[in-house]
Amino acid sequence: MRPVLLIDFGSTFTKVTAVDLSSEEIIGTSSAFTTADSDIGTGLEAALDQLRRAVGELAFEYKLACSSAAGGLRMMVSGLVPELTAEAARLAALGAGARITRVFTHELTRRDLRAIEADPPDIFLMTGGTDGGNRSCMEGNAEKLRSVSPRFPVILAGNRQAADSCEDSLQDFKVIVCPNVMPVFGTLNIEPVQREIRALFLNHIINARGLSRASELLSGILMPTPSAILSAMKLLADGTEREPGIGELMGVDVGGATTDVYSVAAGEPSDINVICKGLNEPYAKRTVEGDIGMRYSASGIVADIGEKWIAQCAGLSESRCEALMDELAADKSKVPSCGQDVLSQFDFALASGAVDIATRRHAGTLEEAYTTSGRVYVQMGKDLSRIRRIVFTGGSLIHAADTLGIARHALFSGRYPMSLRPMKASILRDDRYILSAMGVLAEREKEIALRIIKRELVNLGEIGSDDSL
Amino acid sequence: MEQGNGKKLVIGVIGADVHAVGIRILEFAFREAGFDVTNLGVMVSQEEFIGAAIETDADAIIISSLYGHGELDCRGMRDKMNEAGLEGLLLYVGGNIVVGKQDFVDVEKRFHNMGFDRVFPPGTPPETTIECLKKDLGVE
Ligand code: B12
Secondary structure, X not given: OOEEEEEEEOOOEEEEEEEEOOOOEEEEEEEEEOOOOOOHHHHHHHHHXXXXXXXXXXXXXXXXXXXXXXXXXXXXXXXXXXXXXXXXXXXXXXXXOOEEEEEEEOOOOXXXXXHHHHOOOOEEEEOOOOOOOOOHHHHHHHHHHOOOOOOOOEEEOOOHHHXXXXXXXXXXXXXXXXXXXXXXXXXXXXXXXXXXXXXXXXXXXXXXXXXXXHHHHOOOOEEEHHHHHHHHHHXXXXXXXXXXXXXXXXXXXXXXOOEEEEEEOOOOOOOOOEEEEOOOOOOEEEEEEOOOOOOOOHHHHHHHHOHHHHHHHXXXXXXXXXXXXXXXXXXXXXOOOOOOOHHHHHHHHHHHHHHHHHHHHHOOEEEEEEEOXXXXXXXXXXXXXXXXXXXXXXXXXXXXXXXXXXXXXXXXXXXXXXXXXXOEEEEEEOOOOOHHHHHHHOOOOHHHHHHHHHHHOEEEEEEEOOOOO | OOOOOOOEXXXXXXXXXXXXXXXXXXXXXXXXXXXXXXXXXXXXXXXXXXXXXXXXXXXXEEEEEOOOOHHHHHOOHHHHHHHOOOOOOEEEEEEOOOOOOOOHHHHHXXXXXXXXXXXXXXXXXXXXXXXXXXXXXXXO
16 A cells, blocks of 8 residues: 545645555545634644544655645736736636736736735736837836835746846845746747746745645645646546546536636637637636635625526525525525525525536637628637536535536526537536545646546536527 | 848738738738738727737737728727827728728828828738838838
């Protein structure tokens, strides 16, 4: 037996997964509650105790971890034009597993600087201009940022001609110069920035986040949890040289406060008569909806999709739903009791709404344009209509009674015919919540991690859009 | 090929126009003449021209329109550029910018009034435009 330990430090739970590298099997998993203010090591000890009681003492060969504790990796990004470099910076940070607290466009203002000081980020990603393009934006912003305290690491990833002067302005900061996120108009280059974000997270953020004690227990790798999940999704889709993947896929994780959507797909148009516009989005793309979640952001779901929709989906009256919303607002830890109660019906509707909204915001869209020679289509973002697999992870989806009923809302819908979501798909459920652990394990053992993911995900079968064409 | 002259152009076909060939030829010709070209292709909105010009710090925006609706599509372009901080940026238009055979002097006047610096009649060879660009941008 060659046991290794994988740890996921969450904001409320610390989860541990023990894997035997020889048999390629999961020996056991357990999780323990962590309060916001208790040291992160306490939760880990409790989870390990539980694991020991279940499977006995194990001599781990190594211990690796991912973390979203203490607010996760908090980033601010700045760019020039909102839908160009600012969007490129946002996509880069999200894909690296960050929580984006602010996006700034054009020049930073005094108010922006005060907002930065009031709630400083772990990392500031500064972009603007193509290579050889606009440099005044980055140069001006760096000059303005120089007076801000406290200091935080700044990644410069805009017009390469602006880097020298920005570096001079930011002498008191830890500055990392990276290739441009948009070197040529419309073309993304975000991997170099993402590598730097992860390196910074590992080497600098950990200490600041009270994770240092825990990191002494680890064997080196520590990454933001969403980045581990995206990495697991990518591994599952692409496979390795020796172990095939399952092909392009989508992933959905509905949490209490936010909803994450992943897609590992090229997203090219299905039809040659479609004209693509906007940034060419990344092959492995992550989006986060900060206003969509089962508890802290339940009101965001209702605000977006409407009370009527939620009531109809839950099979409850609107006034009943309103009362339930009030109950949830008062007690965020409320969960449905076993069996069929009203709250579980309501949760079904909230989860369905969350999946619907978040996948629509993630997927690309088609727009019809009437020209003198007839209709043409313009595509923005990725076409995910041909994706045939969707992975569901996260508590509210794993434990739901009717996962397929919820999952249906990730598919193409006649209500939103211009949203390019999958026409039909097999639904894979991460029952034991192993994706983040496998994303971390993949840093050392790609093939083993992939085989475990393929074995562990439960295929609930294929569903089609009700109103597919 | 000439050495790069350091001047940056943003080009594209405006509106719902899908004529894709001419703009490729212009891209090639401008590049050969030493310009740094960002070609946005067909069906380009005013906002796209402006966003690209800001990010690339362009020296000129060159709009092509072939399907006859150029006048409608170009309306308000200069105002939007001013709004976006691109005051005074060189702005050209050409192709078949209006329907049918109209008196070009008249057409030119209308586009000048809309804030276009130069307006080219149908069949203008790329060389003419390149000469104008060099003159207006002070190349050579
Ligand atoms: C091929 C073609 C099409 C193809 C386009 C295929 C494609 N994806 O590219 C299709 C069939 C789709 C098509 C459709 C239409 N077309 Co058509 N099409 C043509 C055609 C035959 C050739 C265009 C071409 O590629 N020429 C070759 C290139 C190299 O030349 P160019 O495009 O003119 O570009 C050069 C110059 O104009 C100049 N130039 C262009 N832009 C600019 C800008 C500046 C600043 C400068 C200085 C110079 C410049 O430099 C270019 C390079 O030398 C022309 C007729 C013709 N012979 O020109 C009609 C023509 C352009 N089409 C025309 C029309 C009306 C249409 C339709 C409206 C027809 C309809 N009712 O369905 C639709 C519009 C579709 C749309 N939404 O855009 C008219 C436009 C009339 C007008 N403006 O008054 C033309 C002139 C035919 C005609 N005589 O009636 N078309």
